[in-house]
Amino acid sequence: MKVLKKLCYIIVAVCVLFVQIALPTNNKVEAKANTLRKMKQELSELEAKLESNKKEQQQSQASINTSKKEIEQISKEKVDIENEVSELSEEITKLNKDIVSMNEEIKEILNYYQLSSTGDSSALEYVFDSSDYTEFIYRMAITEQLSQYNDETIKSYNKKISDNEDKKVKLADMQKELNLKEAELEKSIEQQKNKLSESLDGAVGLEDEISALRKNINLYENTYKCKLDETIDECTADKLPAGSSLYRPVVSGRISSNYGSRSYKLNGRWTSDFHYGLDFAGTHGEAVYSAGNGKVAAIFEKKSCGGNMIYINHIINGKKYTTGYYHLGSIKVSVGQTVTYNTQIGTRGGNPSIETWDHCSTGSHLHFTVSTGNWGNEFNSYSGFIARNINPRKVVNAPALGGSFSGRNVKY
Ligand SMILES: [Zn+2]
Numbered sequence: 001m002k003v004l005k006k007l008c009y010i011i012v013a014v015c016v017l018f019v020q021i022a023l024p025t026n027n028k029v030e031a032k033a034n035t036l037r038k039m040k041q042e043l044s045e046l047e048a049k050l051e052s053n054k055k056e057q058q059q060s061q062a063s064i065n066t067s068k069k070e071i072e073q074i075s076k077e078k079v080d081i082e083n084e085v086s087e088l089s090e091e092i093t094k095l096n097k098d099i100v101s102m103n104e105e106i107k108e109i110l111n112y113y114q115l116s117s118t119g120d121s122s123a124l125e126y127v128f129d130s131s132d133y134t135e136f137i138y139r140m141a142i143t144e145q146l147s148q149y150n151d152e153t154i155k156s157y158n159k160k161i162s163d164n165e166d167k168k169v170k171l172a173d174m175q176k177e178l179n180l181k182e183a184e185l186e187k188s189i190e191q192q193k194n195k196l197s198e199s200l201d202g203a204v205g206l207e208d209e210i211s212a213l214r215k216n217i218n219l220y221e222n223t224y225k226c227k228l229d230e231t232i233d234e235c236t237a238d239k240l241p242a243g244s245s246l247y248r249p250v251v252s253g254r255i256s257s258n259y260g261s262r263s264y265k266l267n268g269r270w271t272s273d274f275h276y277g278l279d280f281a282g283t284h285g286e287a288v289y290s291a292g293n294g295k296v297a298a299i300f301e302k303k304s305c306g307g308n309m310i311y312i313n314h315i316i317n318g319k320k321y322t323t324g325y326y327h328l329g330s331i332k333v334s335v336g337q338t339v340t341y342n343t344q345i346g347t348r349g350g351n352p353s354i355e356t357w358d359h360c361s362t363g364s365h366l367h368f369t370v371s372t373g374n375w376g377n378e379f380n381s382y383s384g385f386i387a388r389n390i391n392p393r394k395v396v397n398a399p400a401l402g403g404s405f406s407g408r409n410v411k412y
Contacts, residue, residue: 033231034377036220040228042380043213050206060192067185067192074182081171081178088164088171095157095164102157106150110143204300204309204382212298212335216376219336232377240374242315243293246395247341247408249325250289250348250366253282254404257365259391277324277369278392284329284364286348289408290339291323291368291396292316297375299335306367307358310345311385313374320374321395322385326350326367327358341408368392 204212220226226235257264257279263272294314301308308328314321329349333339350361361367371388373379379388392398399405399412 033233034380035229035231036217036226037228039213039217039220039376039380043210043217046206046210046213046381050210053206056195060195064189064192067189071182071185074178074185078175078178081175085168085171088168092161092164095161099154099157102150102153106146109146204303204306208300208303209381212300213380215335216297216380220376223336236377240295240313240315241293241338241340242318243341244317245341245409246291246314246316246321246323246370247289248280248396248398248405249291249323249345249368249408250280250282250286251408252286252404252406253280253366255279255398255401256281256363258401259393276386276389277326277367278396278398279365279367280348280398281363281365282348284348284351284354287344288325288328288346288348288366290333290341290343290345291370292321292341294323294339296333296335296337296339296345297322299331299333301331302357304357305360307349307355307361308346311375312339312345313376315374316395320372320378322371322373322375322388323392324367324369324371324385326369327355327361327365329355368396370395 220232220235224235224239226232255278257275259275259278261272262275263270265271290312292312292314294312296310297313298311299309300306303309306326308326308331310325310328310331310333312323312325314323325345327348327350328346329351330347331345332347333343333345339345348364348366349355350358350363350365350367352358352361352363355361369385370390370392371379371385372390373384373388375385379385397409397411403412405412
């Protein structure tokens with residue numbers, strides 16, 4: 001799983017790099033102006049996708065269950081085979097012992113009779129004593145019968161032994177087949193599980209995307225009273241508080257990770273990924289502010305990779321930006337809320353023993369991320385945000401990697 005995780009990281013990084021290389025200008029990413037109709041259409045597409053994903057997941061789960069049952073059955077069959085093999089082996093050992101003891105027994109008997117007939121001279125004399133001639137014939141007959149009986153019995157024992165050996169070979173073949181089948185089933189379970197596991201770390205799930213989009217539709221429809229085909233830009237014109245600067249979202253800290261490709265140790269293993277933000281390490285629980293004037297566009301709670309996440313739309317000197325704040329210990333705003341650069345939106349989290357749901361943070365820090373455009377206008381989803389992601393240093397001043405800062409707007 002960890003290898004898979006790593007692979008996912010690499011795939012995400014490669015995909016995003018590709019998107020950024022293939023679509024270098026904002027104009028190319030720029031979709032047609034957003035409208036409520038477009039958002040609703042996107043919502044129904046996402047809902048359909050979720051529905052089909054759910055069906056696929058059910059199928060995967062059903063197939064896992066079937067495979068597990070089959071493995072159980074195979075295990076039982078294997079035990080049966082093992083028992084049978086050991087019974088056959090025991091029987092073979094017993095037959096071999098019987099053959100040896102029979103041989104010895106018959107040898108003794110034969111020796112007795114043969115000694116009496118062909119042994120020392122006194123016996124010879126005795127044998128050829130005419131009065132005992134009948135006795136001699138009788139003994140010869142018995143000897144012959146006994147060795148014949150002995151031969152036949154040993155033959156039948158040997159036949160049984162070789163039958164048992166054949167059976168054992170067949171059982172071993174069956175065992176081999178069962179092992180192969182078992183391995184195949186386990187592989188298929190693993191594949192199905194991978195299919196089932198959440199698509200990507202750091203990504204927001206489909207259900208969250210849907211809920212964020214619904215909230216935005218509700219906001220534009222009911223708060224802004226946007227018409228179905230009116231562009232969101234027209235409808236919200238002058239309603240998004242403008243600003244002239246974006247500031248560091250925390251009053252103190254240290255830059256613990258830069259924007260861009262990086263390698264780091266997570267849960268004891270080296271991992272590489274593309275870091276879509278700037279990390280501000282610092283005191284757990286410290287206030288996190290909106291980087292600038294704006295409106296809360298999306299909130300995701302307790303994600304397994306990212307924890308509590310807030311996205312805020314801004315217009316800074318006429319340019320649209322969306323800022324993102326991850327690993328928050330708490331959330332103090334709601335979607336649609338107007339904020340200024342002085343509004344506390346949450347607290348710094350990311351401590352794995354406190355924010356236990358967040359598996360993508362190894363210590364208290366704020367992950368600060370920025371994209372061009374506004375969430376719910378130029379794009380409607382997490383993937384849209386990532387596609388427009390920029391280095392936060394382009395819009396927010398911060399000391400170099402490892403450097404500490406104090407205050408929100410002191411220049412470094
Ligand atoms: Zn980060």
